[in-house]
Amino acid sequence: MTGFDADGVWLRCALHAHTTNSDGDLPPDKLVRHYAWAGYDVLAITDHWVRTAERSTRETLVIPSVELNAQCGGPEHDAHVLALGVATDPVAPEDAFAPLEEVVAWILENGGVPYLAHTYWSGLRTEQWESCPGLLGIEVWNAGCELEIGRGDSTVHWDEALERGRGFFALATDDSHHPGYDSGFAWTMVRAPEKSQEAVLAALREGSFYGSTGPEIRSVEVDDAAVVVECSPAASVTLVASRARGARANAGRLGYPKDSRILARDDRGLITAVALERPYAVPYGRIEVADERGRRAWTNPLWTATAG
Numbered sequence: 001m002t003g004f005d006a007d008g009v010w011l012r013c014a015l016h017a018h019t020t021n022s023d024g025d026l027p028p029d030k031l032v033r034h035y036a037w038a039g040y041d042v043l044a045i046t047d048h049w050v051r052t053a054e055r056s057t058r059e060t061l062v063i064p065s066v067e068l069n070a071q072c073g074g075p076e077h078d079a080h081v082l083a084l085g086v087a088t089d090p091v092a093p094e095d096a097f098a099p100l101e102e103v104v105a106w107i108l109e110n111g112g113v114p115y116l117a118h119t120y121w122s123g124l125r126t127e128q129w130e131s132c133p134g135l136l137g138i139e140v141w142n143a144g145c146e147l148e149i150g151r152g153d154s155t156v157h158w159d160e161a162l163e164r165g166r167g168f169f170a171l172a173t174d175d176s177h178h179p180g181y182d183s184g185f186a187w188t189m190v191r192a193p194e195k196s197q198e199a200v201l202a203a204l205r206e207g208s209f210y211g212s213t214g215p216e217i218r219s220v221e222v223d224d225a226a227v228v229v230e231c232s233p234a235a236s237v238t239l240v241a242s243r244a245r246g247a248r249a250n251a252g253r254l255g256y257p258k259d260s261r262i263l264a265r266d267d268r269g270l271i272t273a274v275a276l277e278r279p280y281a282v283p284y285g286r287i288e289v290a291d292e293r294g295r296r297a298w299t300n301p302l303w304t305a306t307a308g
């Protein structure tokens with residue numbers, strides 16, 4: 001399930017943001033207003049080790065959440081884990097953080113949805129987290145990590161795990177600490193039956209969403225032979241499938257076609273609909289759309305093999 005085959009509404013969600021309850025600049029009520037003005041429907045406040053349960057407003061559904069630390073493959077590897085919608089206040093350990101498996105289990109026991117944050121920024125290796133039971137996915141893009149040190153893009157980690165049959169989903173987030181400077185750069189479009197905490201959390205568990213830093217993905221249709229994508233005007237649309245395999249359409253006068261056929265363009269020649277050939281027997285496939293400014297959107301895997 002990727003959201004494109006589901007009924008319901010699309011909700012623009014900020015799923016990683018900080019307030020004065022940890023190291024963010026704005027108090028929780030002001031952050032809610034900030035994201036409402038920026039056109040978001042849902043905000044998960046994820047302060048470090050403080051579960052923030054600010055009141056929802058008419059515009060903005062607030063999901064109480066927290067960002068936790070975990071040991072990931074040894075004490076020298078500090079991982080950050082988003083506990084979205086968790087119902088219990090966490091207690092920070094007095095000395096070492098717990099292993100990732102224990103932190104994820106605690107999140108699940110307390111009704112939360114666990115996603116591993118900014119794997120590239122954290123310097124994690126895919127082998128350190130891809131076997132963790134109950135972990136739902138990672139952040140494919142973390143705007144704050146990109147703005148600060150150029151390590152916001154975790155697509156390689158995601159692809160390594162998908163290639164090995166792990167069906168992880170991936171969020172795009174701001175991880176905002178200084179709203180106005182580092183907010184509104186990345187979001188997750190959730191497809192849910194309604195705007196409620198329960199429905200959004202269920203969609204995050206099922207993969208019914210896509211991440212974006214700009215492009216809109218309007219539809220994705222998959223059959224045995226091809227994937228057909230409709231999107232906002234794009235410079236390229238890619239089927240990322242596995243090593244040395246895949247397909248891509250590139251816009252432009254001599255736009256290089258790789259196993260693709262452009263079905264519609266806007267008046268400037270940018271791609272608005274495309275058919276991408278589905279390679280035979282690849283372990284996974286996901287769609288990535290890029291616009292003229294290099295902003296990207298990422299669907300969840302359209303299919304995956306079973307983990308071996």
Ligand SMILES: [Zn+2]
Binds near residue numbers: 067117
């Ligand atoms: Zn973090």
Ligand SMILES: [Zn+2]
Binds near residue numbers: 018046175
């Ligand atoms: Zn954070």
